[in-house]
Amino acid sequence: MLMLMLCMLGAASVRGEDPYVYYTWDVSYGTIAPLGVPQQGILINGQFPGPEINCTSNNNIVVNVFNNLDEPLLMTWHGIQQRKNSWQEGTPGTTCPIAPGTNYTYHFQVKDQIGSFFYYPSIGLHRAAGGFGGLRIFSRLLIPVPYPDPEAEYWVLMGDWYSKSHTILRKFLDSGRSIGRPNGVIINGKTAKGDGSDEPSYTMIPGKTYKYRICNVGLKDALNIRIQGHPMKLVELEGSHVVQNVYDSLDVHVGQCFTVLVTADQQPKDYYMVASTRFTRYTLTGKAIIRYTNGVGPASPELPPAPQGWAWSLNQFRSFRWNLTASAARPNPQGSYHYGQINITRTIKLTNSVNRLQGLRYALNGVSHVDTETPLKLAEYYGVADQVFKYNIISDEPPVDLKAIVNAPNVINATYRDYIEIIFENHGKTVQSYNLDGYSFFAVAIEPGRWTPEKRKNYNLLDAVSRHTIQVFPKSWAAIMLTFDNAGMWNLRSEHAENRYLGQQLYISVLSPERSLRDEYSLPDTQLLCGIVKDLPKPEPYHM
Template sequence: MDWNVSFSNSLSPLSIDQQVITINGMFPGPLLNATTNDVIHVNVFNFLDEPLLFTWNGIQQRLNSWQDGVSGTNCPIKPSTNWTYVFQIKDQIGSFSYFPSINFQKASSGYGPIRVNNRNVIAVPFLKPEAKFDLLIGDWYAGDYKYFRTLLGTEVSAYDVTPDAILMNGKGPYGHPMSTPYESFTVEKGKTYRFRISNVGNTLSFNFRIQNHTMLLVETEGSYTNQISLNSLDVHVGQSYSVLVTADQNDADFYMVASPKLLDTSIIGLGVLHYSNSTTPASGPDTFDLDFSVNQAKSIRWNLTAGAARPNPQGTFNVTNVTLSQTFILQSTRAEINGAPRLVVNNVSYYTSNTPLKLADHLTNGSGVYTLYQFPIQSVNSEAAYGISVVTGNHRGWVELVFKNDIDDMDSWNLDGFSFFVVGFGSGDWTPDSRNTYNVIDPIVRSTAQVYPGGWTAEYAFLDNPGMWNLRSQNLKNWYLGQELYIRVYDADPNPAKERPPPDNLLLCGIFYQSNAPAPAPGLLTGF
């Protein structure tokens, strides 16, 4: 498929003069609809006025971090040029999203939905719904993203700027005086529908509910869950869920509500669930309990008996008796470095190199670009400083990731290349004794997990996917200001079954850039 990525002033969701990033003239972008093991080709034509990359949030890129689309793995697509991503959606099902990964561009959209469907030979653990709806929800700033990113890098107060709206599929809230048409879905009484809900926003977690309706949770980011009925659902930045909703009310219109978590603000996302025979407009909305979030998170469990990408039950792959080979304790907080506001992990703020780490790894063993073993994975540096944060992940070893959030806001973390088992949440400091509280029986498996203010989240991941993989905050401000690192999972075996060679269309940049130089010959892998 071809994607023409450009700016539009005609699709501004708040009826103001504002540039929106569109794909083929669409905001949000087109649906990527695939089936397990499909190979995807996306030819991106960059008609913006600055470099561009797309990342495929939650898609694991098996053996192929060359296609991950982040600054540490790919040279950017320059303006007025194109580049083709080619990747396989290997051994996955579920609901995901894509978005621009550099230059703070996600704040101006460029995002869209990804569906990965089961192969026909594997049963879905619920009846086929009448229809499927993609519902992309996220906070939105009414202003130029380039101005805001400049302000964010120089003014400490810019970090606390509150978004102006919460959008649903790129549309402003119902009844908002500056909104374009609100989002609405038409349903028929007595029928059941699947909503794939993704938080594609920049900063805010939200609580989602549909007035007078219950939701049956069935899937999150590639895992079928134990099916639980919910009146409302917390969705944190970067997360995706599938819920089933039965239209079991009298013919009328009902609000779909997305309200921010842990933020005292009047902004709210508002759409409409419209019954096909309704003549009654929506009214409300109802209220919700702010304090239930952690308990809800702990109640979301893996469905151990359902198959997913493979016919084996999900519970075949469990963490009840794993042996950990590494533990990374990652503490996030805000700091100032040389007078500039930054986010730090263990007092290191990630510095983006002009040369992608993966490219340097392939051509020079990383020399001249980064050095392994300098990032503190279980301690905190005495002073905040910039660094190109790369750590070694033991190939085919189990790693324990402990995220500690010393910021006053909700955070969420994503690991490219893998799904992880979310084994624990807690408040205050994490200690080895905290492992006694872990759920290792049926923890949910996903690619993005929230970390509560003043709390910690623990995850297990099996590092069976060689490559250079991005570990980042999904909060766009945090990510832009340095809250990320890379895990280098290396396998010395040059067999392509272990890791894919670089693509034939590999881009060069940074210290390797030559205007007329051909790409290095694929197939030659180097490493430490």
């Protein structure tokens, strides 16, 4: 009996690792025809869109990527927080690209996260050619989900699309030209023709409820999505369970992901899912067929209209509320229901601008970011940052003259665990969309006009959604709040591909003062090296 008890105690003291999920990807070119015209696309394992990453909260994800393109490649994991691990973020400020004909294995953990996300290639305007796919994270079985299990789940990876190749679009930008307007809108890599020849993209059994994971994976345009005759119940938004409001349509800005429930309670036939551009002088529409399993009859050619104006979209944003009663993995700050009571230690106001006089460039606070041959994080880790970039060449306030733009690596320092307020102020005429790697933040306000400290009285300090992407309407501002408790080098970027490629981004360096493994992982042994650190001796690893 004593031996049995000792064995039981010994087993209880062993702490096993969280489960691993493995993927092997062959990234290659192939012929695709999203708008009916053959063009070169980027495939993963021969698929467009790419294969789904299917995992559970706290799983370790291992993705071995073979680059069979003719140019360098990086993959990034949009919305995944990469706790203590910006090495795996897959942006040019943190990671050396995978050379053609070689491979690299990404290893990251989806720590304390649930919800709908996606991945995509992050350099060379590759996203314009495909290479994207869905990444879903289920709650662990012991944690209840605040709605019944659906009959099935479906991805809706929608976005604007260009019939020109990514190399041609890139040449436009390199020569000072805009990529212009897209040629269409696609849903899961295609759009229904509406001539009776379309196969259904989705099927539903009458009376059953289905989960649709909706992401805008496009390059520049916000999209409105709706389904003929079927309202959508919003249940999750960028990793957070939300108050379950019902919508006839949803505006999904570039980089955003929503999860909705749809019940098959209409006449059994075909129905159109419709995604169309918003806030543009042009209207482009993509369609997909939803078919009832016992359906008889085609979808009506009369498509439900999209709402008009951005005031409607602003009111939709204000209707989003964090579900504080739901049990779930909590985005950081862990389990915080009282974020509005934390004292702000720093306010950073970022204003976007554009310069068309000396070639097309976009900027934040007058600096247009330029990627460096040596990734910023590697330069910092090896102690040679001063040979690659300068910190804080922008201030926490935008300059008076936003027309003067400097091209340089744009890196700001943030103090570890400081509670920060970031204001995005948009003086332009187009909607902006921003994403911050490594974090979820509280989206506390979007309002027209200019921001002043008095505007804080209008913040939602109770149940703003914890998310990672936020839009900023024309002549408006948006405010987010977060704790910089995730050490690393993190990219804050415009989700509009043209703007990001031409400099509307920056990096935030969050250093652990103790160089401790409790705060940040050391450089992985398998990490690719490039630039000036390639032949330098490896620094001492972080300690416990």
